[in-house]
Amino acid sequence: MRLLRLFIAAVAVVAGAAIAVRAGLRDESTDVARPVTSAYQALSARPDSYLGVYVPAASSLYSGPASFTHVTGVTPQIVMYYSGWQEQFRTGFARLAARHGAVPLVQMDPVGVNLASIASGRYDGYLSAFAEAVRSYRGAVILSFGHEMNGSWYSWGFGHTTPSEFVAAWRHIVSLFRAAGAENVTWLWTVNVIHDAQQDDIPSPAAWWPGSAYVTWVGIDGYYLQPSFRFTSLFGPTITAVRELTGDPVLVSETGAAQAAQSAQLADLFAGVRTYGLLGFVWFDAVGAEDWRIRGQGAIAVLRQLAKGYERPAA
Secondary structure, three states: HHHHHHHHHHHHHHOOOOOOOOOOOOOOOOOOOOOOEEEEOOOOOOOOOEEEEEOOOOOOHHHHHHHHHHOOOOOOEEEEEEEOOOOOOOOOHHHHHHHOOOOEEEEEEOOOOOOOHHHOOOOHHHHHHHHHHHHOOOOOOOEEEOOHHHHHOOOOOOOOOOHHHHHHHHOOOOOHHOOOOOOOOOEEEEEEEEOOOOEOOOOHOOOOOOOOHHHOOEEEEEEEEOOOOOOOHHHHHHHHHHHHHOOOOOOEEEOOOOOOHHHHHHHHHHHHHHHHOOOOEEEEEOOOOOOOOOOOOHHHHHHHHHHHOOOOOOO
């Protein structure tokens, strides 16, 4: 979200599907489907399957997620990190995640990069090396590019680059990874909620939609910025907009609630995920615009109780 842009940008600077294709791999210029076969087992797309977390930590270590488990008693199924442009895949982190029963979610952020140059192949050397590292890792990886592109706070987003340039870059990246044999990637197209208390001009993400052949899951980022916020008003309009584009599984890919109302809003988050039939959510357990970390005993108790039954991923 916009309030976290400086924090996330700093992480990127410091730092530097699981998929059997449903509709076939499409040529990015003609959008004609070509058959693809893969023996790789896709991640489960069952609702209520994933409780994920982002915790700031050193790039190759697992101390962040381990700390979250130590504090809350809950072991996440997804662990997220932000990847600066030209930063390579964190294989060591991914292996540690797998040992703890989690899937890595990589938010690849093209900070300050011209998206047209990505689509034209200028960065194919970097992307090919990344794809080869992911392929060689062999485990499941969830990969997102240019998250929250329908917001105006990132260089690749609304008002800074055109939706068509974003779509061309997205398709080029997906096609390159597939050509490299990195079929263990679940492609997560991540948008921001279209009704944000901090900004009124966040458009529907429809213009940035790259097509179902290039997307596995949809991610939606949104925060409980006020104690009165509830899931239906926060995420509902965006879920409706997404459902007009695709029936792909939806993950709340970045969320949090300030500690003052955290217990009630955590319960509301779990209930909303269940009501809408979503995959689950990824909690931003860090200090940004607010202290989003789950630390109060009441919130921890809610998390522990409602997290029961969330399944481990089949990677």
